Amino acid sequence: xxxxxxxxxxxxxxxxxxxxxxxxxxxxxxxxxxxxxxxxxxxxxxxxxxxxxxxxxxxxxxxxxxxxxxxxxxxxxxxxxxxxxxxxxxxxxxxxxxxxxxxxxxxxxxxxxxxxxxxxxxxxxxxxxxxxxxxxxxxxxxxxxxxxxxxxxxxxxxxxxxxxxxxxxxxxxxxxxxxxxxxxxxxxxxxxxxxxxxxxxxxxxxxxxxxxxxxxxxxxxxxxxxxxxxxxxxxxxxxxxxxxxxxxxxxxxxxxxxxxxxxxxxxxxxxxxxxxxxxxxxxxxxxxxxxxxxxxxxxxxx
Numbered sequence: 001x002x003x004x005x006x007x008x009x010x011x012x013x014x015x016x017x018x019x020x021x022x023x024x025x026x027x028x029x030x031x032x033x034x035x036x037x038x039x040x041x042x043x044x045x046x047x048x049x050x051x052x053x054x055x056x057x058x059x060x061x062x063x064x065x066x067x068x069x070x071x072x073x074x075x076x077x078x079x080x081x082x083x084x085x086x087x088x089x090x091x092x093x094x095x096x097x098x099x100x101x102x103x104x105x106x107x108x109x110x111x112x113x114x115x116x117x118x119x120x121x122x123x124x125x126x127x128x129x130x131x132x133x134x135x136x137x138x139x140x141x142x143x144x145x146x147x148x149x150x151x152x153x154x155x156x157x158x159x160x161x162x163x164x165x166x167x168x169x170x171x172x173x174x175x176x177x178x179x180x181x182x183x184x185x186x187x188x189x190x191x192x193x194x195x196x197x198x199x200x201x202x203x204x205x206x207x208x209x210x211x212x213x214x215x216x217x218x219x220x221x222x223x224x225x226x227x228x229x230x231x232x233x234x235x236x237x238x239x240x241x242x243x244x245x246x247x248x249x250x251x252x253x254x255x256x257x258x259x260x261x262x263x264x265x266x267x268x269x270x271x272x273x274x275x276x277x278x279x280x281x282x283x284x285x286x287x288x289x290x291x292x293x294x295x296x297x298x299x300x301x302x
Contacts, residue, residue: 020057069141110295163298
């Protein structure tokens with residue numbers, strides 16, 4: 001059982017994963033590399049599983065991810081307990097790590113952080129990742145909470161619906177005049193398109209929707225812009241067409257800097273909040289701030 005795992009071995013495994021090598025973990029723990037290796041081997045013998053892939057940097061196996069997540073949760077509970085007992089350093093902040101997608105980060109998520117009470121003090125460590133992959137960071141134990149598109153709770157986590165982020169297909173007036181003559185579904189399949197990264201399927205799914213589930217956006221004239229503000233700027237500049245978050249698109253549509261390509265076909269992406277199932281005041285305060293802000297910024301519904 002996890003409660004029977006020696007805590008020094010669990011903490012050593014976490015140090016190896018975080019530092020990347022046995023030698024670096026030994027330096028961080030102020031022990032010898034031999035001691036680190038012995039602890040990890042003892043933990044693997046105790047669990048009956050290989051916990052690390054011995055590469056450079058090392059990587060946890062699936063079983064190792066379970067132990068790493070447990071180690072991080074244990075550290076979180078220990079810090080909370082020390083704070084409640086007044087054993088933390090004066091004014092020492094609690095660090096909370098969160099995975100969040102780029103569009104949420106650029107539109108509404110930072111507003112949630114400003115709603116969290118300043119006492120006790122918190123420090124936020126944000127990991128930007130696509131909403132389809134943020135849950136993976138939770139699964140690996142790299143973050144305590146995540147904004148994700150997955151309604152299926154990661155093991156050891158709770159999940160709640162936040163709302164729907166709406167996207168609008170848009171292009172600059174000049175781009176539309178040059179590339180989007182004729183039937184829209186045919187024009188979009190051939191026109192230069194903007195894509196966030198290689199896991200971004202929004203534009204392709206939009207074109208498939210116009211074609212009855214077939215095809216996709218241009219596979220030849222495709223620009224990758226992996227930043228929310230940069231993506232928007234590229235659409236406005238006429239580099240390609242793309243799906244833009246409603247909150248970013250609306251003022252530009254009103255100003256005439258962007259044209260809506262299919263006003264009757266918005267794309268809604270459901271967002272969820274997942275976090276560790278811990279009785280942590282820091283996580284509870286953040287979760288409430290995120291819920292309240294999302295209720296104001298996102299469209300209702302899962």
